[in-house]
Each structure stands twice: as C-alpha cells, then as structure tokens.
Amino acid sequence: MTKTLQFARFRDLALLPAIVVLMIVGALVDPVFLSADNLTNVLQQRTELSLLVLGQALVLISGKIDLSLESTIGLAPALALGLIIPASAHGLGVELPEWTAIPLCLLIGVVIGAFNGFLILKLQLSAFIVTLGMLTVLRGLQIGFTEGQNLFEVPLSFTYLGSARWFGLPASVLICLVAFAIGIVALAYFRQGRSIYAIGGNAEAARAAGIRTERVLWTVLIIASLLAALAGLLMTGRLGSVGPAQGQGMIFTVFAAAVIGGVSLDHGKGTLFGALTGVLALGLIENILTLGGVSPHWIQAIYGAIILIALLLARFTSGKAQD
C-alpha cells in the first residue's frame, strides 16, 4: 500500500517542472502573463474543464470510463432552463418557478449518472459503449427539445455562480478549488475514497475484501455526472447562454488533461492533484499562445507540439516510464 502511495505521489508532481517552465516562457512572451488578472482569467476559463476532469479522474481511477460527461454539461443546464423559460423562448412551456432551475440542473446530472450506473452495473454493459451511446442520446435530446436553438433567456440567478466574484476571485474558481480539496482529502484519507483505488486495481479482490464495489462505483458515476451538471451551470453563467453544442468535443481535452496529469487509463492509478496540474498546464499553454499572437494557421500544430514537450519534460524529470 505504501509503495503505491509513494508511486502515486511521484506521478502527482511530474508535471510541476513543466508548469514552472511554462510560467517562465509566459512571462517572457508578455509581462501581462504574470499579472493577477491574467492568471485569474486562466483559472476561470478552466473551471468547467477542471470539474469534468475531476469527475472523469474519479471514474478512471475506479476502472470505468464516462464519455457522456461532455453532453451532460450541455443538457443539464439546457433542460433545467427549458423547464422554466416560456415556450416563446424555446422552452418546454412548463414554466416552473425560477428558483428551481439550479436544483433541477444538478438533479438532472444525478439522474443521468444513476441511469449510466444502472446500465453499466445492473445490466452489466460495457461502460465505454454505454456512455458513448449516452453521449449521443443526451446531445440529441438537447438539440431535439431546443430545436437546435441557443437559449438566450437565462435568468440572473442561473448565471450568478458562473459570473460572480467572491473575495476578489471568480466564485467558480473557489467552487472548483473546494471540489478538488474535498476529492483529494476523500481519496487520501477516507475509507470510501481509498476503496475507489482498490476497486480500480482489482475489483474482485476489493469485493472479497468486503468493499461494496457496486455501491461505490454507482456513487462515483453519479458524482461525475453531478460535477458535469455543475460545470454546465458555471459555463452557462460565464458565457451567458446555453448553445446547442455546449461541451461538444470537450471529452478529448478532458482525457488529455487527466492523462497528462498522470491519471492512468489502465485503472487504479493517478491522483486528483495530478489531474488538476494537467488542467492547469493546458490552460497556461492556450493562454500563452493567445498572448503571443500566434498565427491562426499554426496555433493547432504549436499547441500539440507543446503538449508533447510537456510530456517529455515530465517523463525525464520524474524518470518514470509513462503508460
């Protein structure tokens, strides 16, 4: 146990040298980079991604996979809004009171996670295929009932969390920090949290050791979907509307951030802190490219190349083979 723990710690910090290098490069590109405003912006722009990565990291560590998160981030806020705005604004015509929107949004996340869990755990279907199917169904539902329209009429209470500032920082950043802190503590010190590693490492052994694997996995899937719904709420607040494509294609970035941060696709390995460094590294790279005014035609190639360099840096500073 201690050995895995140490190994995990090591992977944790693997990306830090790369982040330090990025900070230096950023400062050289433009002095504005290191200003509090700019760094706050980077954090705020990454809040939704970081919540998805948090959810996905939990799911990956437990040995499953959830692709549907990128659709939940769009459907949960869209459906919640659909239930409260009038039909003339592309709502469903139910017109529930405004205060129900946020609880509904989170509840929709829980329901989606529970349904994923039902298909994967009770009906014993492959998590990859189930969530791939759900990814398509959920996106389709959103486009179906909104008729592909952007939902512009978002009540102020719904945009509050995504756009407010608490103690000088965007509220969404603080929410993410708290979420990660809870996750890190739970995974390091609590029995239920540790059991996620055990299940991911060897589900049979975990069951034999008395862990209620099914219940833990179900909870993990629900938490991941709930986090995606919360991310959808924050994104709606930051962007001021729910687009029909909200979150589309995001799952690739989620995996990129998680894997760069040392979460293994190979079950039971990785840490949430590592995943968080992955999110930060991607955010810093994009910010530096924008500040540097890189040619629009070359930005993708350079973005990809920098990710590879960051991985190389992590590989040689940690001295560990990656998988």
Next chain:
Amino acid sequence: MQRRRILSLISGIALLGTVAACGGGATGGAQIGVDYPRADSDFWNSYIKYTPQFAKELDVRLMSPTNSQNDVAKLVANVQAMTSQGAKAIVMAPQDTGAIATTLAQLEQKKVPVVTVDTRPDKGKAYMVVRADNKAYGEKACRYLGEKLGNKGKVVEFQGALSSINGRDRSEAFASCMKQNYPGITIFEEPTDWLDTKAAAALQTRLTQHPDINGIYMQAGGVYLAATLQVLRSAGKLFPAGDPRHITIVSNDGIPQEFESIRKGEIDATVSQPADAYAKWALYYAKAAIEGRTFKPGPTDHDSTIIEVGNGLLEDQLPAPLVTKDNVDDPKLWGNQIGK
C-alpha cells in the same frame, strides 16, 4: 448540351408520370432532395424553417429532407439514399467543401443536378452555387469598424474555422481591407473554430493584455454574441453606443438576438446572412435544373449577380445587407420575420 436534353427528357417523363398518377399536381412530380447541413445553429434553423415554406410557394415537390449534422460522411450517405429514392435534383450545403468532390462526380454521372447553398465545392460540378458574398461580409465589417474608429485603435477578430471557405473568405477579406485602408488599426486575429468558449477565453485574455481594445469583429453572431456580451459585462466594459468607453462591435449572421442588441446599443452592426433567400433561390435553381434551363453570368432579377468562379461553375452571389441602428427594424430582414 446533351445533359440538358436528358434533363428535360427526365423531367418530361416525370411530368407524364405525375399526370397519370395523381391528375397533375406540383411541378411535374420531379422530386427535389434537400440535405440540411446542421440543426444546431440559429441561422440554419431558420433556413430549415424557410425551405418547406418556399417549396410550397415555388410549387416544388420536396422529399423529406435529411440532416447531415456537419459530417460529410453523413451527407454522402444521405445523398445516396435520396438519389435511390428518386430525387431528380439535390440541394446541399457541404460544410467540408473538399471532401464532397467524389459525390458530386457520382451525381454528375447519374445526371442528377446539384445546387450547393452557402458553400462552393472546391472541386466537381454543381448546377449552381447559391451563396452570399462572404468576402463582402469581411469587407463590410472592416469598412464599418474602420470608419467608426477613425483609423485608430485595437480590434479583436473572432475567426471562424479556417478549414471552412466561409471562415477563410471573411478572414482574408477583413485582413486585406484593414491593411489597405486602415493601417492605423491593430488587429488581433483569434482562431475560434466557431466555438464560443474559445472566443470568450481569447477576449478575456486580450482585454487584460490590452485594456484599450475598442473594436470587435465576430464572424458569427449566432455563436459569439452571448459569450462576448457576458465577458464584457463581467469585465465592466459593456457600455451603450454613444458612451466614449463603448467598444464598437460588428457581427455577421443577422439573427433576432443581434437585432435586439443593436436596438439596445450593445453592438453596432451586423451583416444579415440571407437565410430566406438561400432557401428560396436554392429551390428555384433546383427546379430550373429539372426544367433544363441554363443561366449565364451577369446580373439577375433579384438584386444579385451570377458570376463564373472557374471551371464553368456558376455562383449566384446574393446580397447581404449591413444592418445598423438605422435599418434594424426593416421588416424585410429575415431576423425580423422569424417567429412571426
């Protein structure tokens, strides 16, 4: 020439068929297949709404339209299905203008004429391309911003995907017009792939780097409008037109929400992409193709010009009006007709 004869022969036979079958109804019963490129943007949703409406008006028999969800592979499959169901002409809007070439060649072999809407195929034959002059979008935006800002200041430009012809055309026209006429303005080109999240992040970063930014050009209001306003609002930089701190914003698309923002003074102008005219003239040309009519380059009877864009390909370049506070209430704009 031979193609034309065969076309009229086909439509003649089809006409006889309908007369025999149902006692003569719409246009000779020659069915027209329409593929919608996507159903997740306000602009294309309006196009989808207008299509059956104009089909009725033009007396065209429409097959049930398909939706290729922005995926060229789906478009190819849809087109094949429609031709085997007996489509005599196809209206499509290939968003990937390169990958459609083989399909166009196959359709040419089958003598099924194609009208492309919004985009022009890079290669292959089409009977007619119905498209707004996207270069004019970039140019109109440039002229408006250039004059408003008096040839000085800093402008952020949200570029659409550079892999699409419309994103390229708008970006190139905007860049060359600015360089030539308003060299005093600094342009920040932000690649956004038609994604609001990328635009919001870029704008936020750029405003921190250059707090004196005084102009924004967004290549698609349907995508970037809400996000831009939200970023400006939280940065405390959203002032109505007329205020000296106001950031001049020009958009492209012409959706109702943009008009609303123009009325409120949040943004200044947009170029109205003619969703209604797209639907109308696409069906018009599809019908004309079945009837075997031909067209020549030159001005048309509907305020547009047909130009030859090379390879014998004709393109009807529909006008796209600039909408400002002065004409935002014009009932002829499609953005004002929607939902009425």
